[in-house]
Amino acid sequence: MKKPLYLALDFPSGTDALRFIQDYDLEGVPVKVGMELYYKEGAEIVKTLKEQGHHVFLDLKLHDIPNTVRSAMRNLASLRVDVVNVHAAGGSEMIRAAKAGLLEGTREGDNPPLLLAVTQLTSTTERMLQEELRIPLTVEETVVNYAQMSYEAGANGVVCSAHEVRAIRQELPHSFHLLCPGIRLEDGDDHDQKRVVTPNRARELGVDSIVVGRGVTKADEPQKMYQLFEKEWSYVNR
Numbered sequence: 001m002k003k004p005l006y007l008a009l010d011f012p013s014g015t016d017a018l019r020f021i022q023d024y025d026l027e028g029v030p031v032k033v034g035m036e037l038y039y040k041e042g043a044e045i046v047k048t049l050k051e052q053g054h055h056v057f058l059d060l061k062l063h064d065i066p067n068t069v070r071s072a073m074r075n076l077a078s079l080r081v082d083v084v085n086v087h088a089a090g091g092s093e094m095i096r097a098a099k100a101g102l103l104e105g106t107r108e109g110d111n112p113p114l115l116l117a118v119t120q121l122t123s124t125t126e127r128m129l130q131e132e133l134r135i136p137l138t139v140e141e142t143v144v145n146y147a148q149m150s151y152e153a154g155a156n157g158v159v160c161s162a163h164e165v166r167a168i169r170q171e172l173p174h175s176f177h178l179l180c181p182g183i184r185l186e187d188g189d190d191h192d193q194k195r196v197v198t199p200n201r202a203r204e205l206g207v208d209s210i211v212v213g214r215g216v217t218k219a220d221e222p223q224k225m226y227q228l229f230e231k232e233w234s235y236v237n238r
């Protein structure tokens, strides 16, 4: 799929998520299932969304010892999701194990899910990194470092903020997938996100895919807002 915009289905239940899709004519759009929805509904919601024709990014951000991550990824691959992720902070051995688990769990003839590694969350600031986590680097330095390590360990790409895209592109091949949450329209509410950009800017920077949640799901007119994000991102009708 070329340059997807993933709608983050951060809803308390599957009923809420499916109703939202139906109410606002979002059938078949790429979606992201995160912890809130998955921990409530489990694999069933993923199966339902796949049956309904959605491209599914399962955003569970695994972070555990390599053996555990390998077994978990084997099970996630069997759900035939399109994208999964781990925290890059789990290290290269864990990322290699994730990749191995995905290959083991993928049915013959299918493509394994894309494996992305989360670098620094888009809610992280340089102050948090340096003062709370005591990492004496800039956000950009840690993100590029995680991206290089993830690439060498076999990840297909990373989750980062669009702020770091240029720096990553200087170091790694263009085929390395850069997926960016923290996307807001010019006058949008940032909520708890700290490193945000507009869909327009993300496109200009060469981001491969974006995630949009509350900008659509909490809007007064969700369908209209989805179309606005989509239009800026894909540069249609201009």
Ligand SMILES: O=c1ccn([C@@H]2O[C@H](COP(=O)(O)O)[C@@H](O)[C@H]2O)c(=O)[nH]1
Binding pocket: 008, 010, 034, 059, 118, 120, 121, 122, 123, 159, 160, 181, 182, 183, 191, 193, 211, 212, 213, 214, 215
């Ligand atoms: O660094 C990260 C990694 C994941 N996310 C997830 O993306 C969406 C963003 O939602 P908004 O409502 O558009 O802020 C959300 O599901 C996060 O869990 C992220 O924001 N940043």
